[in-house]
Amino acid sequence: xxxxxxxxxxxxxxxxxxxxxxxxxxxxxxxxxxxxxxxxxxxxxxxxxxxxxxxxxxxxxxxxxxxxxxxxxxxxxxxxxxxxxxxxxxxxxxxxxxxxxxxxxxxxxxxxxxxxxxxxxxxxxxxxxxxxxxxxxxxxxxxxxxxxxxxxxxxxxxxxxxxxxxxxxxxxxxxxxxxxxxxxxxxxxxxxxxxxxxxxxxxxxxxxxxxxxxxxxxxxxxxxxxxxxxxxxxxxxxxxxxxxxxxxxxxxxxxxxxxx
Amino acid sequence: xxxxxxxxxxxxxxxxxxxxxxxxxxxxxxxxxxxxxxxxxxxxxxxxxxxxxxxxxxxxxxxxxxxxxxxxxxxxxxxxxxxxxxxxxxxxxxxxxxxxxxxxxxxxxxxxxxxxxxxxxxxxxxxxxxxxxxxxxxxxxxxxxxxxxxxxxxxxxxxxxxxxxxxx
Numbered sequence: 146x147x148x149x150x151x152x153x154x155x156x157x158x159x160x161x162x163x164x165x166x167x168x169x170x171x172x173x174x175x176x177x178x179x180x181x182x183x184x185x186x187x188x189x190x191x192x193x194x195x196x197x198x199x200x201x202x203x204x205x206x207x208x209x210x211x212x213x214x215x216x217x218x219x220x221x222x223x224x225x226x227x228x229x230x231x232x233x234x235x236x237x238x239x240x241x242x243x244x245x246x247x248x249x250x251x252x253x254x255x256x257x258x259x260x261x262x263x264x265x266x267x268x269x270x271x272x273x274x275x276x277x278x279x280x281x282x283x284x285x286x287x288x289x290x291x292x293x294x295x296x297x298x299x300x301x302x303x304x305x306x307x308x309x310x311x312x313x314x315x316x317x318x319x320x321x322x323x324x325x326x327x328x329x330x331x332x333x334x335x336x337x338x339x340x341x342x343x344x345x346x347x348x349x350x351x352x353x354x355x356x357x358x359x360x361x362x363x364x365x366x367x368x369x370x371x372x373x374x375x376x377x378x379x380x381x382x383x384x385x386x387x388x389x390x391x392x393x394x395x396x397x398x399x400x401x402x403x404x405x
Numbered sequence: 406x407x408x409x410x411x412x413x414x415x416x417x418x419x420x421x422x423x424x425x426x427x428x429x430x431x432x433x434x435x436x437x438x439x440x441x442x443x444x445x446x447x448x449x450x451x452x453x454x455x456x457x458x459x460x461x462x463x464x465x466x467x468x469x470x471x472x473x474x475x476x477x478x479x480x481x482x483x484x485x486x487x488x489x490x491x492x493x494x495x496x497x498x499x500x501x502x503x504x505x506x507x508x509x510x511x512x513x514x515x516x517x518x519x520x521x522x523x524x525x526x527x528x529x530x531x532x533x534x535x536x537x538x539x540x541x542x543x544x545x546x547x548x549x550x551x552x553x554x555x556x557x558x559x560x561x562x563x564x565x566x567x568x569x570x571x572x573x
Contacts, residue, residue, distance in 0.1 A: 246498030
């Protein structure tokens with residue numbers, strides 16, 4: 146009974162995060178045409194209608210997101226599933242047609258919407274379990290890859306890369322870049338902390354005490370918070386935590402199995 | 406149905422793991438028609454330490470050629486971007502399109518064909534719309550992509566792409 150409650154709570158949390166993330170992303174995307182940039186339908190014959198189509202797609206996305214949330218929390222599950230499927234399809238349409246400007250958070254959001262939709266085919270609690278486990282596995286893979294890629298990179302290991310990244314216009318803050326350049330020890334500490342925090346999640350996954358995993362997840366969440374402020378990558382902050390209930394659930398399943 | 410769903414998710418997960426290996430990405434890309442497979446290596450092994458900058462020169466009616474000007478691709482730091490940052494999509498989109506164009510430029514033998522590239526036309530249109538909104542009537546423009554390092558102590562590193570004059 147307690148497990149079922151935890152499953153429902155985790156599922157509700159994940160769903161809320163993906164809806165919030167989709168809402169923020171579609172609101173932000175609907176403002177992109179004000180920057181004169183056309184990357185939705187790069188085909189020349191469709192250029193004239195781009196702005197209207199672009200806004201229409203994202204208005205539908207926003208409406209589907211809000212209605213899905215209302216229907217889910219008021220318990221109208223069949224209507225919720227229909228709306229959520231529509232949201233997945235319109236998001237997929239927008240995602241496929243965007244020829245550029247897609248990042249890891251966009252991909253995880255799309256994968257999450259498709260996973261939730263696919264698991265509607267299953268019985269209620271099995272569907273919830275499979276959804277959370279799959280998303281947990283995806284993000285575990287994400288943090289492991291990111292950590293290993295940084296650990297094997299001579300730039301990151303040397304620890305003098307942050308002032309260069311923060312020194313760019315794209316992801317930087319000049320003041321922080323200058324401070325780090327003047328304090329190489331601090332820069333090395335922060336570079337190595339980034340690697341450690343990434344790898345802390347998969348490492349703590351294998352430690353039976355769940356508190357260690359909670360600390361690792363809190364640390365990585367703080368890392369996303371910092372990159373949202375410093376580097377402007379706010380969509381990672383609003384997307385990656387959707388898999389945390391799945392990671393916690395997987396941890397419990399894994400260690401229960403080991404202890405059998 | 407449970408077996409079908411788990412099989413689909415398992416195949417996708419195995420593909421996701423394999424996709425993290427650079428050597429396999431090209432081969433797996435052939436099957437990933439929806440571009441869903443994620444590359445989780447974020448800023449590694451080689452982090453982005455240079456910026457692209459887009460500069461243009463215009464041919465204004467009755468005024469002749471202008472000097473080089475820059476199309477803004479970047480925004481200054483602000484705390485509100487933690488909740489609201491639509492500019493990141495524009496910024497990333499511009500960086501991506503500059504990368505696609507330079508990759509195309511190196512791959513194409515006949516460099517004159519570059520003006521037919523969708524990425525080239527997309528950049529021309531972006532500059533044109535920007536100038537149109539400013540009320541400028543132009544008859545032609547050319548643009549260049551340069552790479553730079555640093556924010557306050559800006560260093561222009563090199564010209565990556567230089568277009569011919571494009572008649573509008």
